[in-house]
Amino acid sequence: MHDDNRPGPEPLADPGASTAPALEPAPLLTRRAVVQSAAVVVAAVGLAIMLALPTSFVVRMPGPSFDTLGGEGDDRVIVIEDRKTYEPSGQLRLTTVSALGNPESRVPVLRLVRAWIDPDEGVYPLEAVYPRGVTVDQTTQVNQADMVTSQERASVAALRQLGIDVPSTLTVVETDPTMKASGILEAGDVVTSLDGIGLTDFDHLSSLMDTKTPGDEVTVGVLRDGEPLDLAVETSASPHGGDDRAYLGVSLEIDFDMPFPVTVHIDDVGGPSAGMMFALGIMDLLTPEDEAGGQVIAGTGTLETIAGDVGEIGGITYKMRGARDEGATWFLAPRGNCGEVVGNVPDGMTVASVETLEEAYDAVVAIGEGRGAEVPGCS
Known part of the structure; x- marks a missing residue:
């Protein structure tokens, strides 16, 4: 009786074949490698996104x-x-x-990194250049x-x-209603002198006012509709505080007559x-x-x-x-x-x-x- 459980005869060896055991082909990616590769990709994408994110800084x-x-x-x-x-x-x-960089066009992180490295560049908070509530257009207009x-x-x-010689003309635009000049000086008055001293320009007027203290009475010479007038005006303190200078309380338009x-x-x-x-x-x-x-x-x-x-x-x-x-x-x-x-x-x-x-x-x-x-x- 033939016993199927008995070992059969050993096959004859092929003298041209290798006797080394056959190797199982390696998988292209192991499960661990797949997980690691995915993690690297996710990290790279995350880093790229982070570096591209806008920031609240300005590069100068x-x-x-x-x-x-x-x-x-x-x-x-x-x-x-x-x-x-x-x-x-x-x-x-x-x-x-x-x-x-500005409030409407933020600098990405990657550009900030370059600025931090470059000794010729500097990084500043956005608010140091563009105050809160001030638009880019408003800042541009002020600079212009x-x-x-x-x-x-x-x-x-x-x-x-x-x-x-470059003559100048000082014309009253408006008076501050909280100050003593209101009702005395009028819009359109051309200011020509202070206490009898003829004015050459606004700086001259300012230097003369620096010698006064709030409450002093001064005589302001003006041309009103072409007629000369001497007006007594009591000087005022700053409506905002912070200094002890004397003020006339008027806004002036300064026109220069270039030769x-x-x-x-x-x-x-x-x-x-x-x-x-x-x-x-x-x-x-x-x-x-x-x-x-x-x-x-x-x-x-x-x-x-x-x-x-x-x-x-x-x-x-x-x-x-x-x-x-x-x-x-x-x-x-x-x-x-x-x-x-x-x-x-x-x-x-x-x-x-x-x-x-x-x-x-x-x-x-x-x-x-x-x-x-x-x-x-x-x-």
């Missing part, structure tokens, strides 16, 4: 600079008509700061208005610094910080001296008054770096910014500190004549 960086002496003919940055001008050999560059004001003030300050047209052509730049460099450019073009003397001089600073007081600005470290990148070796900085300047001056650049337009002009002349070492710096 060096912006372009513009040579106020640049261009030819009607394409000059500064165009002066009906007056002889002189060809410069150097450059006087106004500087800017560029910003990335500041630029127009700075150009007008620069033109007047430059001409007066050169001894060219010849001065026009500044520059696009996509806002704010007041180019005032000093505009004024220096106008002065250079109107004088036969070659003030800059072939040097590339950059700078920044507001003109706080038409008398030429230079005010401090923001973003000066970025402005110095931007000027360096465009070949400037000298930089005119408001003295009030010296605390930020020290320790942040780019290699190859020398900074001169100034407080007035007169000091800035003298610094340009000294640099152009090779006497830059004589100009005070920041320390």
Whole structure:
């Protein structure tokens, strides 16, 4: 009887075949590998989404600079008509700061990481640049208005610094009903004098008012419908508090009678910080001296008054770096910014500190004549 459970005869060995056991083919992906791969994909997608998410920060960086002496003919940055001008050999560059991000266009995380790494860029909270409740359009309009004001003030300050008369007219727009001038001074009155002293401009009026205290009575000379009047007005304290100055309590419109047209052509730049460099450019073009003397001089600073007081600005470290990148070796900085300047001056650049337009002009002349070492710096 044949027993099916008995082992049968061993098959004959094939001398050409391998005697190694056959291997099971490996699966393309084990279950663990699938899970790990999926986790990596999910993590990568999550990271990509996170890096692309908008943030509440603004990136600030060096912006372009513009040579106020640049261009030819009607394409000059500064165009002066009906007056002889002189060809410069150097450059006087106004500087800017560029910003990335606003309430309507947020900066993604990945771009912030780059800004944190780049020593020429900085990251700021959105509210530090765009206050809450203020739209991008409103901010742009304010910056454009500041630029127009700075150009007008620069033109007047430059001409007066050169001894060219620029008359101005101060016209009452409205009176504050809570202050003593209400009912005495009227809209349309042209203010001509204070306590018998003829006024040259608003800064002159402001300086005279600085000698008064609230409650003092002053005599305001005006032209009303062409008729001269002397009006007794009691000065008032600020309705908002915070200082002890005396106020007339009127809003004034200031009109300058320029002896010849001065026009500044520059696009996509806002704010007041180019005032000093505009004024220096106008002065250079109107004088036969070659003030800059072939040097590339950059700078920044507001003109706080038409008398030429230079005010401090923001973003000066970025402005110095931007000027360096465009070949400037000298930089005119408001003295009030010296605390930020020290320790942040780019290699190859020398900074001169100034407080007035007169000091800035003298610094340009000294640099152009090779006497830059004589100009005070920041320390």
